[in-house]
Amino acid sequence: MKKSDLIKFYKQMLLIRRFEEKTGELILKGEIKTPCHLCIGQEAVAVGVCSALDKQDYVFSNHRGHGHYLAKGGDIKKLMAEIFCKETGCSYGRGGSMHIIAREQGFMGSAPIVAGTVSLALGAALALKIKMEKRVSVSFFGDGATGEGVLYESLNFSALKKLPLIFVCENNLYSTHLPIRECRPDIGIFKIAQPFGIKAFQIDGNDVLKIYETAKKAKKMCLVSKGPVFIECLTYRQSGHVGPNDRIQSENKDIRPKREVEAWKKKDPVKRIRNLIIDKKVLESQKLEKIEKEIEKEVEEAYKFAKSSPICKKEEINKYVFNQE
């Protein structure tokens, strides 16, 4: 691993972390109203996978998509403005946190219907295959998506057609409130891909280097018609299902054992990469602190941009029902 890669990973992961923390803070202050599914604790998956991709590769995302958007190169100001539901947002205030897009970066859209964008990623992969383009399509989804039938239809079809597609399952152990052991008889999700002859990996979802290596390998396989590939990343969301914690909806709604939350915080992916940088003497902590300040400034500027942006115009309520082109 190159030193510059380690720093790049850390910067991106920290940017996502600070962005999500700021968002959580603004939710509690009442400045943000749109439901936000924060990805605090899961930053390594977004950064590890997207770092293995090129700008032209496609990504389709789900409700917990801020990290995917930023890791794929989406504009941070437009993201914050969208979360403020402003006209300057990446979706012009029509989408909110759950419908974000940065097509110029290959981030094709996020949507909150569980498993709803998986087949869309297949279609984009099929388009690449038909045009014989050397690119891949990636579908991010959570462990909850394994309860939806369309995922199995998609595994079958993509294997049948050998699509250049990477399934990335972020297994954070909870489907909204329900622990995985109450959702599935066998918690090893990667196994669902195997009956279709799809190469499947189960990896540490808090280890950005491992994720990056695996995603790179997956992309390589896809480009020589050995796709699709399935990657299950074992991770944990440190925030609530929606919002900074599950208490904001009413008193003490977090059903997760405190010990479990604390244990996972010790495996925090952002701290891990930071410690690695210090241990390997890639950068001294003074320089790291400088980077950290710059990132905080970037998030603060995004907030200022969003807050001062104009709101949507009432008279444009019907404007985008149909594409007029």
Add this chain to the structure above:
Amino acid sequence: MSLTKNKISYSLAINQALIQLIKSDGSIVLLGQGVKSPWYVGNTSRDLVKRFGEKRVIDTPVSENAVTGIGLGLALAGSRAVVVHPRMDFMLYAMDPIINQAANWNYMYGGGIKVPLVIWGIINRGGEQGAQHSQALYGIFSHIPGLKVVMPSNPYDAKGLMISAVYDNNPVIFIDDRWLYNLEQEVPEEIYRVPIGKAEIKREGKDITIVSASYMLNESLKASDELNKKGIYPEVIDLKTIKPLDADLILKSVKKTGRLLIADASWKSFGVSSEISALVSENALSSLKAPVKRLCLYDAPAPASSQLEKAYYLTKDDIIREVKNILK
């Protein structure tokens, strides 16, 4: 432009549209269950795989949800996709990609996104097929903002509307009816478009306006011809597009005739006929000389028994009877 014409059936008019489209535009992909089969989609997909190969014409497993989403993904990645559901009852498995995804995609990201996706559902009623092989579900899709719904009644429109649907940058639900597949008409051999959103007066008249589409339009025409012999002159409107509805043409006609019969071969409650009736009561009530009447299917699932089927489906005779009642 003078067009060469050939007399072909409704199903072969669709076939011709698909052949010409796929041949002329490398970005068009057709997929769905049965495009290789000699019977599933009638002869609408005749020779397509042979001509264009399995990369452009893809027969799929019965996975309606995923396959429709794949169509949307193709469209978002720059292809023009046509997804066929040979029995539209099975299309209900694809409600998420159609309604949550395709219909909303342009709006929810603030515009500028092309969704060139045709979702083609075939109504396949009659022949004692019963409740799950007979449904005419266009009312459901017409309810959804962001979707266009077209229903051609003849070979000319079938070809022209398929071409328009494929070149539209919004998701279009194209619905045809197997009962029309053998209907023949002269059709231009060239590529041409029938505009989406425009209805057409098929018979000019003065006594009553009859509005219908697809298979039912042909029953309305037969009824009109018989009524003419008795000195009754209905104005018959072919909707062609259900959504966006050509409100102007309907209102203009009703203002002229003062009477309206909506003959719609689907269920009555909360359906297309309800919408047209509401349109007229909101905008042309003072022109009406008689209450608006609706001739629709019973609010009941399709029966299998052929005796019950005869009672269930509508024909020209029902239209003639209803028109005479209104004019009494």
